[in-house]
Amino acid sequence: xxxxxxxxxxxxxxxxxxxxxxxxxxxxxxxxxxxxxxxxxxxxxxxxxxxxxxxxxxxxxxxxxxxxxxxxxxxxxxxxxxxxxxxxxxxxxxxxxxxxxxxxxxxxxxxxxxxxxxxxxxxxxxxxxxxxxxxxxxxxxxxxxxxxxxxxxxxxxxxxxxxxxxxxxxxxxxxxxxxxxxxxxxxxxxxxxxxxxxxxxxxxxxxxxxxxxxxxxxxxxxxxxxxxxxxxxxxxxxxxxxxxxxxxxxxxxxxxxxxxxxxxxxxxxxxxxxxxxxxxxxxxxxxxxxxxxxxxxxxxxxxxxxxxxxxxxxxxxxxxxxxxxxxxxxxxxxxxxxxxxxxxxxxxxxxxxxxxxxxxxxxxxxxxxxxxxxxxxxxxxxxxxxxxxxxxxxxxxxxxxxxxxxxxxxxxxxxxxxxxxxxxxxxxxxxxxxxxxxxxxxxxxxxxxxxxxxxxxxxxxxxxxxxxxxxxxxxxxxxxxxxxxxxxxxxxxxxxxxxxxxxxxxxxxxxxxxxxxxxxxxxxxxxxxxxxxxxxxxxxxxxxxxxxxxxxxxxxxxxxxxxxxxxxxxxxxxxxxxxxxxxxxxxxxxxxxxxxxxxxxxxxxxxxxxxxxxxxxxxxxxxxxxxxxxxxxxxxxxxxxxxxxxxxxxxxxxxxxxxxxxxxxxxxxxxxxxxxxxxxxxxxxxxxxxxxxxxxxxxxxxxxxxxxxxxxxxxx
Ligand SMILES: Nc1ncnc2c1ncn2[C@@H]1O[C@H](COP(=O)(O)OP(=O)(O)OC[C@H]2O[C@@H]([n+]3cccc(C(=O)O)c3)[C@H](O)[C@@H]2O)[C@@H](O)[C@H]1O
Ligand SMILES: Nc1ncnc2c1ncn2[C@@H]1O[C@H](COP(=O)(O)OP(=O)(O)OP(=O)(O)O)[C@@H](O)[C@H]1O
Ligand SMILES: NC(=O)CC[C@H](N)C(=O)O
Numbered sequence: 001x002x003x004x005x006x007x008x009x010x011x012x013x014x015x016x017x018x019x020x021x022x023x024x025x026x027x028x029x030x031x032x033x034x035x036x037x038x039x040x041x042x043x044x045x046x047x048x049x050x051x052x053x054x055x056x057x058x059x060x061x062x063x064x065x066x067x068x069x070x071x072x073x074x075x076x077x078x079x080x081x082x083x084x085x086x087x088x089x090x091x092x093x094x095x096x097x098x099x100x101x102x103x104x105x106x107x108x109x110x111x112x113x114x115x116x117x118x119x120x121x122x123x124x125x126x127x128x129x130x131x132x133x134x135x136x137x138x139x140x141x142x143x144x145x146x147x148x149x150x151x152x153x154x155x156x157x158x159x160x161x162x163x164x165x166x167x168x169x170x171x172x173x174x175x176x177x178x179x180x181x182x183x184x185x186x187x188x189x190x191x192x193x194x195x196x197x198x199x200x201x202x203x204x205x206x207x208x209x210x211x212x213x214x215x216x217x218x219x220x221x222x223x224x225x226x227x228x229x230x231x232x233x234x235x236x237x238x239x240x241x242x243x244x245x246x247x248x249x250x251x252x253x254x255x256x257x258x259x260x261x262x263x264x265x266x267x268x269x270x271x272x273x274x275x276x277x278x279x280x281x282x283x284x285x286x287x288x289x290x291x292x293x294x295x296x297x298x299x300x301x302x303x304x305x306x307x308x309x310x311x312x313x314x315x316x317x318x319x320x321x322x323x324x325x326x327x328x329x330x331x332x333x334x335x336x337x338x339x340x341x342x343x344x345x346x347x348x349x350x351x352x353x354x355x356x357x358x359x360x361x362x363x364x365x366x367x368x369x370x371x372x373x374x375x376x377x378x379x380x381x382x383x384x385x386x387x388x389x390x391x392x393x394x395x396x397x398x399x400x401x402x403x404x405x406x407x408x409x410x411x412x413x414x415x416x417x418x419x420x421x422x423x424x425x426x427x428x429x430x431x432x433x434x435x436x437x438x439x440x441x442x443x444x445x446x447x448x449x450x451x452x453x454x455x456x457x458x459x460x461x462x463x464x465x466x467x468x469x470x471x472x473x474x475x476x477x478x479x480x481x482x483x484x485x486x487x488x489x490x491x492x493x494x495x496x497x498x499x500x501x502x503x504x505x506x507x508x509x510x511x512x513x514x515x516x517x518x519x520x521x522x523x524x525x526x527x528x529x530x531x532x533x534x535x536x537x538x539x540x541x542x543x544x545x546x547x548x549x550x551x552x553x554x555x556x557x558x559x560x561x562x563x564x565x566x567x568x569x570x571x572x573x574x575x576x577x578x579x580x581x582x583x584x585x586x587x588x589x590x591x592x593x594x595x596x597x598x599x600x601x602x603x604x605x606x607x608x609x610x611x612x613x614x615x616x617x618x619x620x621x622x623x624x625x626x627x628x629x630x631x632x633x634x635x636x637x638x639x640x641x642x643x644x645x646x647x648x649x650x651x652x653x654x655x656x657x658x659x660x661x662x663x664x665x666x667x668x669x670x671x672x673x674x675x676x677x678x679x680x681x682x683x684x685x686x687x688x689x690x691x692x693x694x695x696x697x698x699x700x701x702x703x704x705x706x707x708x709x710x711x712x713x714x715x716x
Contacts, residue, residue, distance in 0.1 A: 003167055003275040004314040004322065007195065007226065008033030008041040011244030011258045013234035013265040015351060016050035017062075023048070023069045025266050026086065030079045032268040037320075039309035040083040041268075042197045044232040044242075045175050046098060048088040051201030052236045057128035063091050067144050070101065075150045080105045083165075083307060085172060087199045089129065092141055092158055098129045100172045100199060102163060107151050110303045111141055111158045115184060118176035122203060122240055122665060122676055125176075135187075136160050138301050160184075161301040167310045168194045168275050169302065175200035178215050189223035190291040191300050194278045196220075200231040204243035204340045206333050206551065206666050209260060213247070213328055221252030224281040226273055233259075233267070235347035239546075239665045239675060241340050248273070248323070251281040255323040260331060261339035263346055263384045265391050271323035275310065333551060334558035337369075341543035341664045342377035348516070348541060349417070350395040355513030356417035358502035359520070360494055360536045361440060361447070362579070363422065363432025366520040366544060368439060368571045369552040372559045373543045374418050374518070375443040378410035379563070401512060411444025418445040419505050419515055423452050423494050427579050435574070438567050446509070448501065455493050460486070475584050487580035491535030498536060516540045519661040524549050524602040526660060527609075527671045528646070529653015530595050538661055545663020546670045548606075549576075549599035596645055605646045606669035610677060616647045616690040620697070636701040640694050644687075651685035 010029040014022045026047055033041035045051050048066045056062055066088040073079055073086065083104050090099045090111060097113035113132035117125035138159025148154055162171040171188035173196055178185070185196045196219075202212065212229075220227050226248065233244030246258040248271040256271040282288070314320045331339065349357070357374055361367045384392035385407055397403050400416045407413045422428075422436040433449065440447035464470045471485050472478030478486075502515040519539030521531050523546050531537040544552060553572060560568035576591040592598050597605075608614040608622060620643045627634040627642075634642075657673035658681055671677045 001276055002315045003310045004272055004320055005039060005167070005275060005310040006037045006270055006272045006320075007228055007248060008036060008038035008268055008270040009197075009228045009230040009246045009248060009256075009258075010041070010043055010269070011231055011233040011246045011264075011267040012044050012047055013347065014044065014047055014050040014232050014236055015234075015347075016053045016237040017056060018050060019048065019065050019069050022050055023072060026073060027076065027079065028266045029268050030073075030082065030084055032266065033270065034078070034082050036268065036270040037272075038082060038270050040085070040170065040195070040197075040228070042085040042199055042228050042230045043087060044230050045087045045199045045201040046089060047086060047199075047232070050236045051232050051242065052238045052240065054124070054238070055128070057089055057096065060091070063089060063096070066090075067147060071147055071150050074103055074106045074108075077106075083109075083163075083170075083309065085197055085199065087174075090141075092139075095130050096128060097132060098125060098174065100174065100197075102172070103151075104305065104307050107153060108143070108147075108156045109305060110161055110163055111156060112161065112172045112174075113159070114174040114177065115160060116177050116180050118179075123176075132160060134160065135184075136298065136300050157301065157303055159301070161303050162188060162191070162193055164302045164304045165307045165309045166305075167308070170195045170197065171300075172196075173198045175202055178212075178219065183219065185219050185223060185225070185227075187294075187298065188300070189225055190287075190294050191298070192291075193225065193300075194275055195226045195228065197228045198230070200229065201242060202231050203240040203665060204260070204336070205668060206336055206547070208668075209243070209245060209330055212245070213254075216247070216249050217252045217254070217328075220249050223287075224251050224278050226250050226275075226278060233262075233343075234265075235344040235351075237351075239662050239672065241344040241664060243340065250277060250325075253325040254328050255325060257326065257329060261336075261343050263343060263380055263389065263392050272314075272320055274322055332558070334555045337547060337551060337555040337666070338373070338376045338559060338562075339380070340666065341373045341547075342380055344664050345374065345377045345541075345543055346381060350399060352516065353399070353513075354516045355399070355506045355511060356419060356515050357518050358419045358421070358498060358505065358515040359445075359518040360498050361420040361422055361436045361445075363428075363435040363571070364574070364576055365549065365552055365556060365571055366522050366525075368435075368568070369522075369544050369547075369556055370518050370520040370542075371418075371420060371439060371443060371445065372556065372563065372565070372568070374445075375410060375414065375563065375565075376559075378413040378418070378443070381413055382407050382410045409444070414444035415446060418443070419448070419501070420445040421448040421450060421498075421501055423450055423497055425451070425453050425456055425490050425579075427490070427582055429579065429583065431574065432579060435567070435570055439565075439571075442565055442567050446505070448505070450497075452490075452493060452497060455497070456490055459489055459493065473582055475582055475587055483581065487578070488532045488535070490580050491532040491578075494536045495534060495538055498539070518542065519663070520544055521660070521663075522549050522552060523547055523667050523670055524599050524606065526657060527606050527669075528595055528597070528602055528649050529656050530591070530649075531656065533656050533659060538659065540661065542661040542663035545661060546666035546672070547664075548603045548667060550603055551667075595649075597642065601642065602646075603669075605643075605650075606667075606671070609650070610669040610671070616643060616687045617693050619643050619647075620694045624697075624701070636698045640698050643694070644691060647687055647690075648685045651683040651687070654679060654683060655681040657681065 141158035471482035
């Protein structure tokens with residue numbers, strides 16, 4: 001007994017619309033899978049076009065080019081001798097589908113369209129594709145002439161079918177289908193499928209990998225079987241980082257797992273498994289009864305083949321070893337922050353071919369976190385170069401325009417690609433200035449320490465000459481309006497300077513090209529609108545725009561030890577301040593006081609608003625029950641005030657989200673206006689009806705409390 005089969009899956013770093021680059025990575029993965037003895041190779045969702053083409057999926061060109069590339073792949077003889085399951089979009093009867101194309105030896109066996117499309121949060125598949133709503137139904141698909149010439153076939157099955165080899169049955173599931181209550185793998189299992197494939201375009205979100213892996217392990221624990229999961233990896237041209245983590249799971253146990261974050265463009269994993277293990281596992285009588293009581297028309301169309309994927313010599317060959325069960329590996333959230341945005345930045349930089357990054361470095365937590373993420377990128381690039389990763393080596397040489405460059409440290413990379421600047425005013429403290437300098441020194445960035453008071457006073461003078469009025473800070477007797485305007489002008493001038501320096505700093509060092517300006521507004525500031533519109537929060541890209549202040553602090557703590565940067569502790573100990581107002585003997589500007597709420601409270605508001613989908617009234621009810629308890633012990637009135645204040649600032653500042661810098665998506669409660677959190681930006685900030693309802697509840701609670709108190713007193 002024993003039916004040993006070697007299977008392969010992969011992470012591919014595809015790029016939207018990079019058809020030829022995508023083809024080369026697909027080919028590389030097939031060659032590697034074959035060289036490891038695999039008989040089946042699966043790849044990520046829509047891997048030929050790249051997953052994130054968005055509205056380009058509406059263009060017919062794209063479909064034609066996918067077929068062009070597909071033709072090149074299957075006519076390459078080196079891709080024969082292995083079942084290949086490739087993701088691409090296909091037009092059938094004038095309707096666009098998100099498909100798997102399964103072939104062997106240059107012949108297409110089956111085209112399987114996605115049944116349940118992803119359409120929440122960041123996903124809008126229904127905008128471009130139509131789901132194949134007819135379960136277990138198939139039609140005949142007429143191949144494009146160019147493909148027919150290569151394969152010698154005119155028509156192939158198109159629909160919800162499964163594939164039969166000489167030893168087993170294979171069924172394809174596509175990404176979102178795993179997340180649905182009636183996942184196809186359930187009915188496939190009941191119809192005898194032993195190997196399920198899942199090809200995904202699934203993005204990273206902090207603390208979320210376990211959701212995906214739990215679904216896969218639970219699926220195979222319940223149904224038995226081998227689950228091959230493949231995913232795209234990297235930045236393919238948008239705010240998302242696809243987080244790979246291809247894996248192979250057998251009856252609930254993981255036997256192979258690829259990385260979640262790395263700079264490798266092609267990462268193939270294989271496992272040798274025994275199909276008999278699936279059959280033994282399925283000995284559960286109740287499951288067998290469910291299988292035999294399925295209505296006969298519930299059976300899938302089996303595409304029958306005479307492909308042998310488990311040659312009998314496998315069990316006679318002592319070199320063929322069954323893969324061992326492994327522990328699932330997860331990263332801590334701090335590591336996820338260190339790695340995900342760093343990989344995303346690297347893809348962005350090499351694909352944009354810019355000369356590096358420019359970061360306004362203030363000496364505060366946020367820009368510090370951004371700087372440390374760039375440092376983490378430099379560490380990853382350095383270590384990939386050390387390991388001889390040819391792609392990374394060629395990219396770093398191209399970016400630095402130096403064919404001889406092989407970095408000797410992460411700092412050496414930063415010195416060529418990373419520019420930071422402290423842009424001080426008379427309101428800046430020497431501590432923040434020094435912290436910025438020290439950090440730049442530690443991580444090796446090319447640092448510029450400058451003062452821009454002349455610029456600020458010049459702009460204020462222009463205003464004074466034009467209007468005859470000179471605004472004054474509040475601490476010196478000015479109004480709130482004057483105070484804000486004087487702060488905003490400093491902040492906005494920093495943005496203008498940033499772009500000037502980003503354009504010209506490489507030139508001052510006789511280097512060519514311009515820099516990408518990095519923004520550092522965190523998710524909580526965006527939600528509360530605690531930032532100046534069109535200031536340094538307006539940049540080219542922002543690696544931390546989807547990360548909460550609380551997580552950023554944990555990340556800095558982690559990096560202080562794991563990256564050996566003790567200077568980071570100084571950032572953690574400092575009070576967060578914008579340093580836009582003058583410091584006097586009894587006043588230092590502080591973020592949480594300015595905002596009227598803490599960062600922890602903001603995270604809670606953010607989660608309730610977006611993840612739990614609470615309006616102001618529902619949020620108040622939830623928070624009253626939470627915050628009236630120890631350790632908060634807040635009264636209903638206090639909770640009501642906090643909730644109203646949050647919604648007020650959220651609403652008056654929502655317009656700022658329409659111009660926010662594209663940021664790495666990392667948090668479920670991201671308020672990203674462009675892709676993830678679609679809301680109006682002219683909102684009545686008082687939410688009058690919800691406020692009245694909250695007030696009525698507060699009154700009733702207070703009345704109950706008074707009555708209870710009186711009752712207790714009279715009993716005493
Ligand atoms: N409903 C609406 N729809 C579209 N646009 C609207 C609008 N309401 C105002 N606006 C526009 O927005 C402007 C107000 O926004 P904005 O100019 O940002 O000004 P504003 O939000 O009033 O002030 C910026 C806030 O960010 C704080 N802050 C804290 C820390 C650091 C920084 C920093 O920048 O470094 C800033 C600063 O203390 C202040 O509370 C209005 O003048 C108007 O032009
Ligand atoms: N003195 C400064 N020099 C350089 N850049 C600055 C300076 N002050 C502010 N910035 C830039 O403007 C951004 C927004 O400023 P803000 O004071 O709101 O800081 P923040 O969002 O709390 O971030 P940080 O914690 O980095 O100060 C900063 O992240 C930084 O990139
Ligand atoms: N491409 C997809 O179908 C992705 C949807 C899925 N919910 C995910 O986040 O992985």
